[in-house]
Amino acid sequence: MYSVFTLRTASKYGQVRENSMIKMETIALLLLVTAAPAFAKPLRVITTTTDLASIAQEVGGDLVDAKSLTEGNTDLHFVMAQPNFIRLMNEADVYIEIGLDLEAGWTPYLLQQARNPNIQRGRKGYCVAVRGIKLLNVPVGEVNRSLGDMHVYGNPHYWVDPINGIIMARNIRDTLMANDPQHSDEYKKNFEAFSAKTRKLTAELLQLMKPHRGKRIYVYHQEFNYMANRFGLEIAGSIEEKMGVTPGPGWINTTVETIKKEKIKIVLCSPWTNVGVARRVAEESGARLLIMPVQTGTGENTATWLKMIETNVRLLAANL
Amino acid sequence: MNQSVLTTLFSRGAYAFFLLCAVTLFAQAKLEKKQAKPAANNATAGTASADIADENTADTMADLDKEIAGSDGVQSAQTQMTQQGQQIVTVDRSSMPNILAAIDMVADKDVKASKTGDETSNSMFIRSAEFGFFGAIDWFANGMILFAMHREAGGYVFALHEASFEFPSLPWNFHLKIGRMFPDAGRLNTIHQHDRVFTGIPRVHGQLFDTVIGEGFLDTGGELSWLAPLPFFSEFKAGVFNGRTFGHTHNDGVAKAAPLLLGRQKNFFPIAQGFGLQWGTSYLRYNVTRDAGDVDHKFGTDLMLKWQRGRWASFEISGEFWYHKEERVLTRVEDKTGFYIYLQWQPFERWKFGYRRDFFSRLNLVNVVTGTKYNGVDHGDALWVTYSTSEFFNVKLTGERHQYDLVLGEAYVMYAQAVYVLGFHPAHRF
Numbered sequence: 195m196y197s198v199f200t201l202r203t204a205s206k207y208g209q210v211r212e213n214s215m216i217k218m219e220t221i222a223l224l225l226l227v228t229a230a231p232a233f234a235k236p237l238r239v240i241t242t243t244t245d246l247a248s249i250a251q252e253v254g255g256d257l258v259d260a261k262s263l264t265e266g267n268t269d270l271h272f273v274m275a276q277p278n279f280i281r282l283m284n285e286a287d288v289y290i291e292i293g294l295d296l297e298a299g300w301t302p303y304l305l306q307q308a309r310n311p312n313i314q315r316g317r318k319g320y321c322v323a324v325r326g327i328k329l330l331n332v333p334v335g336e337v338n339r340s341l342g343d344m345h346v347y348g349n350p351h352y353w354v355d356p357i358n359g360i361i362m363a364r365n366i367r368d369t370l371m372a373n374d375p376q377h378s379d380e381y382k383k384n385f386e387a388f389s390a391k392t393r394k395l396t397a398e399l400l401q402l403m404k405p406h407r408g409k410r411i412y413v414y415h416q417e418f419n420y421m422a423n424r425f426g427l428e429i430a431g432s433i434e435e436k437m438g439v440t441p442g443p444g445w446i447n448t449t450v451e452t453i454k455k456e457k458i459k460i461v462l463c464s465p466w467t468n469v470g471v472a473r474r475v476a477e478e479s480g481a482r483l484l485i486m487p488v489q490t491g492t493g494e495n496t497a498t499w500l501k502m503i504e505t506n507v508r509l510l511a512a513n514l
Numbered sequence: 515m516n517q518s519v520l521t522t523l524f525s526r527g528a529y530a531f532f533l534l535c536a537v538t539l540f541a542q543a544k545l546e547k548k549q550a551k552p553a554a555n556n557a558t559a560g561t562a563s564a565d566i567a568d569e570n571t572a573d574t575m576a577d578l579d580k581e582i583a584g585s586d587g588v589q590s591a592q593t594q595m596t597q598q599g600q601q602i603v604t605v606d607r608s609s610m611p612n613i614l615a616a617i618d619m620v621a622d623k624d625v626k627a628s629k630t631g632d633e634t635s636n637s638m639f640i641r642s643a644e645f646g647f648f649g650a651i652d653w654f655a656n657g658m659i660l661f662a663m664h665r666e667a668g669g670y671v672f673a674l675h676e677a678s679f680e681f682p683s684l685p686w687n688f689h690l691k692i693g694r695m696f697p698d699a700g701r702l703n704t705i706h707q708h709d710r711v712f713t714g715i716p717r718v719h720g721q722l723f724d725t726v727i728g729e730g731f732l733d734t735g736g737e738l739s740w741l742a743p744l745p746f747f748s749e750f751k752a753g754v755f756n757g758r759t760f761g762h763t764h765n766d767g768v769a770k771a772a773p774l775l776l777g778r779q780k781n782f783f784p785i786a787q788g789f790g791l792q793w794g795t796s797y798l799r800y801n802v803t804r805d806a807g808d809v810d811h812k813f814g815t816d817l818m819l820k821w822q823r824g825r826w827a828s829f830e831i832s833g834e835f836w837y838h839k840e841e842r843v844l845t846r847v848e849d850k851t852g853f854y855i856y857l858q859w860q861p862f863e864r865w866k867f868g869y870r871r872d873f874f875s876r877l878n879l880v881n882v883v884t885g886t887k888y889n890g891v892d893h894g895d896a897l898w899v900t901y902s903t904s905e906f907f908n909v910k911l912t913g914e915r916h917q918y919d920l921v922l923g924e925a926y927v928m929y930a931q932a933v934y935v936l937g938f939h940p941a942h943r944f
Contacts, residue, residue, distance in 0.1 A: 265787045269824030276790050277747035277782035277944050284687065284741055299905075303941035306656065309741050311683035316653070326585040339906065357578060361585050389582070397574040439904070440863055466824055468863075 237374050240286040240313075242297050243270060244490040245353045246323055248499035249363050250290060252388045254370055257377050258288075266491030269466040271343060271438060275300045280307045287373055289313035290366060293322035294329070294350035321369035323362040327352050330419050343438030354488055355420035356396040356503045360389045392500060399507045400425065406514040412453055412481065414463035414472040417488060425507065427514075430458055433475050440468055446475060453479035460514060464488045484513055611649030612938035614660070618642045618708035621930040628918060628925035639665050641931075642707055642729075644675065648940060655679050664727055673764055675732070687743065692736040697753050697776050699723075699796045700834045701816045703730040709942070711830075711858050711866070711900070713912045713929040717874040717892050718852030722812065722838050726762040733757065733774060747782035757800045760810070771806035775799045782944065789821040792944055807843035812836060818944065828860040849877040856896075866900040876919075890919035906935040 239260040241247040247262035254260060263279050264270065270292070283289060283304055291297050305314060312319035329348030337344050352358045367385040371378045407426035411418075414433045422429050431452060435445040453461070453475070461481045463472035469485060476483035486506050487493040496502040620641040622634035646660030662675035678693025696704045702719050707729050715728030723731045735755030742748040757774030758767030780794030798812040814836040822828040833855030840847040852874035860866040876890040894916040902908035912929040 268787070269826075272822075272825045274788050274790075274820065274822045275941055275944055276784060276788075277749075277780075277792065278784045278790065280741065281744075281747045300941055303943065306680070306682045307689065309682070309684065309687045309689050311685070314683055328585065339904070343904075357581060360582050364582075364586070393575055393578050393582075396578055400574050468826070 237287045237370065238285055239288045239290065239370075240282050241290040242292060242301060243268075243353075244492075245359075245499045245502070246290045246292065246362070246366075248490045248502075249323075249359060249388070250288075250366050250370075252498070252500075253363050253367050253381060253384050255380060255384045257374065257380060258370065266487070266489040266496065267465045267493075268489065270296055271299065273297070273300045275303050279304050283308035283313060284310050286310060286313055286319065288319045288321060288369055290321040290323055290369070292350055292353070293324040294347045294352075295345055296350035318369070318372045321365055323365050324350075324352065325365050326361045327358050330423060331416060342434070342436030345437075349416060349419050351417035351488070352420050353499070354418065354503070354506070355424045356392050356399070356500075357424065358420060359499060359503065360392050363388050363392075395500060395504060396424075399504065399511075402511050403427075403507065406511060409460075409514055410456065410458050411460045411462055411514075412449070412458050412475075414461070414467045417464060418462050418486070421506065421510075425510075427510075430456060433461070433463075433472055440471065446471065449475055450479045453481050460484060460510075462486055462510075465492060482513060484509060486510075611647040613645070613647055614938050614940075615643070615645040615936040616706070616708045616939070617644075617934055619932045620713065623928045625913075625926035625928055626924070628916065629923045633916065633925045633927045634929075638930075640670075641665060641727075644706065644708070646676070648938065651679060654683065655681050664729070666727060671764060687741040689739045689741070690736065691739075694732060694734040695737070696730045696732055697735075697755060697774075697798075698737060698751055698778050699731075699776055699798055699812070700814045700836070701794070701818065701832065702834060704943075705730075708933045708935075711868055712856065712870055712896055712898055713910055713931045714870075714896055714914050714927070716834075716854035716870065717872040717894060717916075718834070718836055718854055721852065721874055722836055722850065724762040729762060731761050733759070735773065737776070746784075749778075749780050751778040751780075752776065753778075760800055760802070768804060770801035770804060772799075772801055788823060790819075790944065792818045792820075802840075805843050807841060809841040811839040811841075813839070820944065826863050828866075829858070831855070831857045847878060851875050851877060864902050866902070868896075868898045868900070870896040872896070892916070892918045906939065908933050 236257055236259040237254060239247070239250045239254065239258045241250055241260060241262050243264060244262045244266045247260040250258060250260040261282065263282065264273055286308075289305075289310075291301060310319075311317060314320060329352070331345075331349035333341075333344060333346060333348075337346050353362065363385055367381050370381045374381075403425040408428065410428045410430040411422065412430055412433065416429075416432055416434070416437060419429060421427075431449065433441055433446070433449050435441045441449070452458075458479075459481055461472055461476045461479075461483050463469060463483065464486055466489075472485075473483055475481075486509065487496045487502060488506065490496055490499045490502045492502070495505040618641045619638070621638035623636055624633050627633055640663070642662055642664050644660055644662040646658060648658040649656065651657040657679040658676065659674075660676040661672065663670050663672045665671075674694065676693070676695050678691055678695045680689065680691040682689065684690060696706075698704055702710070702716070703723055707727075715724075719730070720728040733755035735753060737751055737753040739749055739751040742750065753774075753776030755774040755776065756767075757770050757772065759765065760774070775798070777797040778794060780792060782790055782792045784790045794816045796812070796814040796816070798810075798814075800810055802808045802810050814834055816832070816834040818830065818832040820828070820830040820832075833853060835853040836851065838850040840849055852872070854870055854872045856868055856870035858866055858868035872892070872894040874892045878887070879890045880887050894914060896912055896914040898910055898912040900908050900910045910929070910931040910933075912931070914927050914929070916925045916927070918924070
């Protein structure tokens with residue numbers, strides 16, 4: 195449009211100048227168009243956990259910049275609602291959470307204050323990763339707080355099952371595609387690569403755990419159920435008498451006796467729980483305590499979600 | 515007990531408490547670092563599984579593919595897909611508001627009354643009982659309503675406490691809240707008594723905001739806030755309220771020449787995960803009578819430094835400073851200033867220990883006998899211990915020393931408090 199207008203008004207002398215200007219502008223325009231993808235801002239993805247950030251980064255590749263509000267080794271039930279989270283959520287194109295009320299104590303206020311219409315529940319920038327996951331420990335009958343910190347929709351620690359990670363990635367892929375449709379093919383490709391990698395590792399780990407199928411373990415908090423379910427282990431009980439409540443001396447003694455009587459060899463806990471109590475139970479019962487880094491970025495060999503899964507399962511297999 | 519002995523005990527206790535907090539916090543941080551290393555397991559990790567049978571892997575892969583494919587389109591209990599492919603939460607309570615009931619029960623006792631009489635009621639009573647509803651009004655607005663019963667002047671008064679709606683999805687980083695509310699001036703005014711870390715009322719807050727029950731000042735109007743597009747959290751807020759009354763009242767007051775105006779700015783600086791500093795400043799302007807020249811100004815600044823490790827441990831230092839300036843057409847002005855600062859330390863999951871220092875001064879007092887000017891200074895200290903079985907129930911034991919200006923002298927009081935919450939409770943702000 196610009197060139198048509200300038201040509202029409204050009205004089206003979208001016209024609210040469212105008213033409214050279216047109217050429218320069220055309221080149222500049224071409225340069226801009228070709229360079230645009232290099233300057234394109236990646237999609238800003240904010241997640242509540244490091245696991246979600248890791249999976250989102252795998253699915254999004256260079257097209258997204260995924261950040262977690264929390265670090266690894268965080269008690270996700272009790273996170274301080276820091277105002278800087280509001281700032282991060284304000285700038286986010288996509289917001290991803292675990293759901294099932296795991297973050298109920300801190301994210302509703304942050305979402306309300308984020309002043310970002312696109313990431314509110316029901317909008318295209320909001321993603322809850324649980325869709326499609328087969329839930330465990332869904333309570334039956336009347337549920338109230340006398341039972342502890344109950345999750346009424348089911349156990350929210352579902353990301354420790356590698357296959358659930360693929361389902362989470364699929365939900366994330368769909369959200370990324372909805373927000374950045376022109377790169378749908380890349381997201382699909384990245385998802386397929388991630389899925390293939392995860393399935394391959396899962397198949398390997400299943401073989402690794404085959405000799406241990408049916409073995410019984412004790413846990414501190416009910417956060418290993420999905421992993422146990424995947425790899426055929428049985429959770430004989432938990433050190434917490436009620437969900438999220440530190441047990442009293444009476445229950446600890448009962449637990450020690452149970453572990454001894456049933457000859458259970460392994461007690462699992464994660465670093466964010468009450469490791470002291472878990473250690474005491476393990477020592478008094480003669481079981482081995484495994485402190486499992488169940489969140490990405492919690493310790494060595496947990497830099498990515500997939501690495502974290504592999505580290506945990508191999509740790510378990512080596513000690514069962 | 516001798517008065518000076520009590521004073522010494524309080525001051526020495528406070529110093530010892532500060533020292534203990536510092537030492538234990540360092541120890542706690544070291545312990546935390548140690549615990550955060552899963553590599554410190556007494557168990558050993560396995561080696562690569564090179565010897566896995568490949569023929570079994572193919573079958574397993576096929577099973578996994580089937581399982582993943584089967585989950586596509588399956589809806590978990592909490593979610594479903596809309597026609598546009600977006601995800602929305604459709605829980606069974608989608609049309610039900612969240613319901614709150616919070617009860618604040620207090621027993622108070624004068625250990626030593628001031629010169630003018632009893633400091634407390636020397637009884638056990640329900641200081642406040644609140645119930646309310648919170649939820650989404652529709653796709654655009656959230657709303658809440660809260661009723662409260664307070665003990666005032668020997669009886670219980672039941673009233674509408676707060677009723678407001680807000681828009682969380684306004685463009686250009688704005689947020690609007692309209693209705694009856696505790697305006698966002700300083701820190702304490704928006705925190706209900708049952709949610710505060712201490713039982714007693716800081717002198718500056720009681721004198722400048724609510725001389726009746728010490729909860730705070732309520733008004734009807736609106737607050738518009740804006741989140742600045744800066745690398746750190748920085749929020750600017752402006753509020754306009756009726757200003758017909760100020761403080762805790764149960765009447766509609768009288769029409770004033772101008773509404774109550776509020777300005778607030780706050781910033782947050784993260785230091786580490788679960789550790790940050792918030793700093794805010796506030797300004798209030800309102801007419802105290804129908805006369806346009808009778809104006810009160812309040813200038814405040816507040817601070818919160820907080821560290822928290824899940825439910826296991828926390829440490830916070832917080833305080834507010836206020837300067838109250840009066841303009842009067844006919845009567846004498848009485849400017850005031852004061853602050854409170856507290857620290858609370860949670861060394862174990864269920865126990866919290868705290869100390870608060872109060873200071874309050876009237877700046878324009880004149881000795882009627884000598885005609886000389888003097889500052890009426892009140893100060894005080896509070897020590898408390900809190901035991902919580904969860905975030906919904908706690909009991910607290912508090913000892914307070916109040917040192918008033920020359921006329922009233924010194925007083926010592928004890929409080930025992932129990933707070934319990936039924937149902938929902940909104941997330942706590944930083």
